[in-house]
Amino acid sequence: MPVLVMKFGGTSVATLDRIRRAAKRVGVEVAKGYDVIVIVSAMAGETNKLVGFVSETSPLYDAREYDAIVSSGENVTAGLMALTLQEMDVPARSWQGWQVPVVTNSAHSAARIEDIPPANIMAKFAEGMRVAVVAGFQGVSPEGRITTLGRGGSDTTAVAFAAAFEAERCDIYTDVDGVYTTDPRIASRARKLDKISFEEMLELASLGAKVLQTRSVELAMRYKVKLRVLSSFEEQSDTAGTLVCDEEEVMENRPVSGIAYSRDEAKMTLVSVADRPGIAAAIFGPLAEAGINVDMIIQNIADEGRTDMTFSCPVDQVKRAEKALGEAKTAGHINYRDLVADTNVAKISAVGIGMRSQSGVAARMFKTLSDEGINIKVIATSEIKISVLIDRKYMELAVQALHDAFELEKPA
């Protein structure tokens, strides 16, 4: 029988009632003839409670113990989901990571899945079991210890199972009903997309769209797993949600698919830096070591052997960035006249695979912002994305204007 993977996040299994609701959805797919692998998160709040215990006990904790502790919430949900399905006369059982086994490397708390041998679960399917409920987010290391995949890791578990079992599709049930052209809270005309390509989803995920974890999208792209994002609180249908899939399957041919934004950005400028080979490495090396997530980088045209270097990073990392650069200056590794931080900026990005083949997208974006009187502070582009930094107060206006300009409210 064809295999379907269904993943339910923490809010979708937050109470016994919600677990029942999720189980009913699983029952519908079983009735269609699927053997189903259900991946569950911990009941909402449980993992945070356990993480709190760990932090209070041991600020610099042993990650192996952290993993053994925080993985227990998923075990509870997996057992409860299996019992709920059994109550509905659906043959089901729970599997913890080590039982499958979900083999990972030994990078505790941020482990990578290395292998999911399908034999054990397939043998149970062959015996008549219809649903394998698997505790998400966890695995077992070569040393036989419990590992976890990092926050949001249940999405990755789901995609990895879909790849290992060659599932027809991987349905991610969450508390939103799909991927939108932009945040509906900012632009009321935002439209749910029926389909989006892996590449676009990846850009949107890394730009802060909370719908899917970046790693799970990468994995789905690599193994060509059809990924569907849909709400566990809405009516079930075969066309619900958003399908994340190969570019070729996305029929829409428009330059921009979505507008993303990030509110908490900062722009930092090193004024009058000596313009010499290796200067970029000298600046960004210490920042990387300090764990600063540098995003956009702009180097001005040099004038008399000096230049200005501008970069953006999350606003809560500004203090650390200032410290790291100050130390590098004191140590004589870099030389600059001044360090200016602008903590009142936001990043707006237009994302679309259509940009590859259609020209003039950047020009249209800049003109739209200009028509609204919005000044662009930094520009960065990739093959399928254009990002700009602007004053934060214009963020909502910019998102709405760009959404209108690219006519995202209209189905293609």
Place this chain on the structure above:
Amino acid sequence: MPVLVMKFGGTSVATLDRIRRAAKRVGVEVAKGYDVIVIVSAMAGETNKLVGFVSETSPLYDAREYDAIVSSGENVTAGLMALTLQEMDVPARSWQGWQVPVVTNSAHSAARIEDIPPANIMAKFAEGMRVAVVAGFQGVSPEGRITTLGRGGSDTTAVAFAAAFEAERCDIYTDVDGVYTTDPRIASRARKLDKISFEEMLELASLGAKVLQTRSVELAMRYKVKLRVLSSFEEQSDTAGTLVCDEEEVMENRPVSGIAYSRDEAKMTLVSVADRPGIAAAIFGPLAEAGINVDMIIQNIADEGRTDMTFSCPVDQVKRAEKALGEAKTAGHINYRDLVADTNVAKISAVGIGMRSQSGVAARMFKTLSDEGINIKVIATSEIKISVLIDRKYMELAVQALHDAFELEKPA
């Protein structure tokens, strides 16, 4: 290095502060040179919460899923205890049942431990680890599924580890400071015993003393594991608590070591039963099938082919017993004129290995009760125990009078 097993129950690990307190006690034993195996229960209340989830989800639950769910509380405590010890610079790690492995049979929710191979933990001790923190109450079946040992199973886990690792002693930390000559809430002169024999402890445990689980005492007796019961809330010392050990090591030579009582007993009498071979089986077979815990049984002298049969059982099983016997009568399997239930009785027991060698203990007990005007309704004796049923209103008086009569307040 010699191995010590220390077990901490749910109230002893109920909060992070209490876990720290317990860890300090472990640290003291490590400093003495022991390699320590710590067995932990779930934080008080956790297991009940999980059992509640299961009952609400599925009244007739799959015991395999029940075990997978309710065992998770112990995993959390084990990890937290290991982290707490590490914070104190004591090399420690946690072990879940399947990791040791604690091999059990497949009787889910009431599994029996079949094997605890010491190799994995001993290898870590050899590498310098000083404490293995093991999640109590759980094991793994031959099929690779998680099992649990039944309520109070962590005591059994502790004793089984002490046997498997040939531990010098098994310390059971709980919320009372030892085994008493009787309940101090009833007899203010009750005295804590320094030592008690396995046999006596077994009788007291099955008579309702909540200090140790009966199975753990049986296991300790079979494998000659020195068991010490002590409070995790009192000062630590080498002579604290009560040592449960072989008869030969108990130096006291008195006829009675303790007085136990059970408040919630009922006496049931089948009046005028046909006195024929097989009648006892015909009566007690249906009761056993109905899950009635029959304790004392008395058969009167027969008169003209008919007799009265009296037995005791917990008062909350009276209704079920009446139903089972009524059905057996209707089906023609037994015949009696009347069934009389007295639900206002209590059981008082005197327990002591000294009874074996000293005569007159029963006579002294009966005279003491008679002197207080207490009527004895049923008597049952074993080699080291005399039990009587009396009116419940005399229960406290009887316990106090017997405690005085056998001079239990005086150290031997």
